[in-house]
Amino acid sequence: MSFQSYKAQKRVIEFLQTAIKQDRVAHGYLFYGPKCAYKREIAIEFAKVVNCEKGQLDPCDECPTCMQIQSGNHPDVVVIEPDGNVIKMEQIKQLQHRFRYQSAPGMTRVVILDSADRMRIETANTLLKFLEEPTSSMLAILITEQEKSIVQTVRSRCQTVRFVEPSWLELAKRWQVHGIQPPMNYVLAQCSYEFEQLEMDSDELEKIFRHVIEWSQLLVSKQSTAIVTIQEPWFQEMIQKKQVTLVLDFLMIWLRYVSRLTIRMSDENMVDFIQQGRNIAKRTTQNACAKMMEQVMITRKLVARPELSDQSLIEQLVIQLQKDAPSDWTKLGYS
Structure with missing residues (x-):
């Protein structure tokens, strides 16, 4: 897949590609919009393109890095989703522990939190440690349906990106x-x-x-x-x-x-x-x-x-x- 596979989100893709082109990729993004708006898929594509070995504005899907990220096997790209009904504190602590180790050379570490609104306040506060002390080699993408369902302290540290609903x-x-x-x-x-x-x-x-x-x-x-x-x-x-x-x-x-x-x-x-x-x-x-x-x-x-x-x-x-x-x-x- 590539960015071009998601024509319904043309404005989102142009926004992200401009950030890459101008070397102004933020440390945190909040993707929000309807459930079937390709938010998670585009987050994966974004993780690929910022790490693609060919350095293009669209992932090549051919280099080892792109292929590993797509298959979910890259050690520096992590997707977290609710364990049961919520994203648990233990999941964030495991992420912190995992990211203590040095990343692969030239890699931007990416953490994607799907259904990020399903975090309790104490879990969200722990997550803030990633967003308050960003490094040049880490990117956090939070995914939700409603922008304001994310606590203000977390939301204020992210660039919000609105996704539109695709046609039937x-x-x-x-x-x-x-x-x-x-x-x-x-x-x-x-x-x-x-x-x-x-x-x-x-x-x-x-x-x-x-x-x-x-x-x-x-x-x-x-x-x-x-x-x-x-x-x-x-x-x-x-x-x-x-x-x-x-x-x-x-x-x-x-x-x-x-x-x-x-x-x-x-x-x-x-x-x-x-x-x-x-x-x-x-x-x-x-x-x-x-x-x-x-x-x-x-x-x-x-x-x-x-x-x-x-x-x-x-x-x-x-x-x-x-x-x-x-x-x-x-x-x-x-x-």
């Missing part, structure tokens, strides 16, 4: 590069997932999506058997694998598509599913789809809370979708 078509191409074929690459482009989060191929993903379509037919027609679907093997497997969010995202995407079909708007990227979509659209309205999507969004947010049961939330969603009146989840104990 750009994201679809990215998924196809990872082996996810049409139409599922386009479906996944509408979700907030990284490739590493989904250990399924195109066929497996399409099978789940078609299950969701069948489930939606029961939900739209308010059939009592909709709740029985939750007990089916495919759904139980998704619950056990903690992938209920994927089911809900697929349901949201499908309802959005059906909503468009109710007003005779189609989508050429979803042509494989158009007949099923039209059949469901005949039995609902755009307004009804909007109300269903609202309930799915509420459930999607609640699923992220570890103290709540995924299965109970899905069962409650089905019950709410079968009601005509808007529901108040707070009255059900889901505040």
Whole structure:
């Protein structure tokens, strides 16, 4: 890969290349923006280009240094991500210990902290030791979705770099590069997932999506058997694998598509599913789809809370979708 592979972030790349060209690379950067905006990928490319043996504005991907960094095996380039739910103090201390030793000649040490907002305040303060006493041979890149989710003391020591959200078509191409074929690459482009989060191929993903379509037919027609679907093997497997969010995202995407079909708007990227979509659209309205999507969004947010049961939330969603009146989840104990 190279910088040129991320055309959606043209301004970011130009900014970073200008810093390299003018020999004004900062000691700390804060990359922030939407989840699927290539922040981590561009951080890796940046680590390569500041260390590339050919000294270009784009990594060559051929020299031993570029190849080692890309494979994650270079001793002077470290990626830290949450261990469980947080970046732990021990991870930062291990980094400090590792960087006590002399780097390879001519190397700029790079530490990339993915999901940097998931540090407790004491961990962030330990990290400050890297940022307050920078050396000419170290670069820290913090990655987050919201700029202000990083504590001010850390944020003030970094140059902030805003990433924009790529289009669905750009994201679809990215998924196809990872082996996810049409139409599922386009479906996944509408979700907030990284490739590493989904250990399924195109066929497996399409099978789940078609299950969701069948489930939606029961939900739209308010059939009592909709709740029985939750007990089916495919759904139980998704619950056990903690992938209920994927089911809900697929349901949201499908309802959005059906909503468009109710007003005779189609989508050429979803042509494989158009007949099923039209059949469901005949039995609902755009307004009804909007109300269903609202309930799915509420459930999607609640699923992220570890103290709540995924299965109970899905069962409650089905019950709410079968009601005509808007529901108040707070009255059900889901505040």
